Amino acid sequence: MRRLGLALAVAVAVAGCGSSGMSDKEYRDKADAICASIKSQRDRLPPASNIEELKAVARSTIAINTEALSKFKALDPPGDLKSPHSVIVTRLGETLKLQQQALTTDPKSTAMQQINVKAGQARAALLAAAQQAKLPACEQL
DSSP states (O other), rough: HHHHHHHHHHHHHHHHOOOOOOOOOHHHHHHHHHHHHHHHHHTTSSSSSSSHHHHHHHHHHHHHHHHHHHHHHHOOGGGGHHHHHHHHHHHHEEEEEHHHHTSSSOTTTHHHHHHHHHHHHHHHHHHHHHHHOOOGGGGOO
């Protein structure tokens, strides 16, 4: 009986140690700040006029998105926002992989067309999740 009491006490203590995550407002403020930063950084990139400049812009975009993905992964969303958060993280990660593939793919190839279709699908899913989570800055990506 004593062991059962000790086990219950430990279980209650461990359960009490868990983080309840961020509040909805705190999560939305931080997530929207990440998205606003992404947009601001991307908007400062120069337009590309040839393939080499396009690759340079793509590498910069990859760096921006890599940092953003890391920041999103560090967030601890509240329960009702965990699902859209997971979609945002997953689709941003997928977008990064596609961007990296695009750097080494012939721009005129069928493979590049497939990358573009998949990137469009990932973006649409990310935007839908941002809308579901009520993240207006993320809806602008």
